[in-house]
Amino acid sequence: MDIYAAxxxxxxxxxxxxxxxxxxxxxxxxxHVFTVEVHILNFxxxxxxxxxxxxxxxxxxxxxxxxxxxxxxxxxxxxxxxxQIILS
Numbered sequence: 001m002d003i004y005a006a007x008x009x010x011x012x013x014x015x016x017x018x019x020x021x022x023x024x025x026x027x028x029x030x031x032h033v034f035t036v037e038v039h040i041l042n043f044x045x046x047x048x049x050x051x052x053x054x055x056x057x058x059x060x061x062x063x064x065x066x067x068x069x070x071x072x073x074x075x076x077x078x079x080x081x082x083x084q085i086i087l088s
Contacts, residue, residue, distance in 0.1 A: 005022050
């Protein structure tokens with residue numbers, strides 16, 4: 001099973017957005033629930049419960065366990081920067 005962060009595009013209501021996704025188990029929090037998390041860049045709407053189409057464009061990195069939430073947050077920031085470059 002592939003578990004990773006990825007640069008993605010998201011289609012919602014006929015519009016296309018850029019974003020990042022994580023597929024996995026959130027090892028930093030010892031969460032053993034498999035999830036697919038999508039973060040749409042420059043987007044500020046509540047769309048929970050709506051269907052979206054996610055196209056995986058490029059694998060960014062493997063999922064890993066971080067020492068703390070600050071280290072995880074910094075890595076997410078770098079993931080977003082890398083995704084923006086890939087998707088530009």
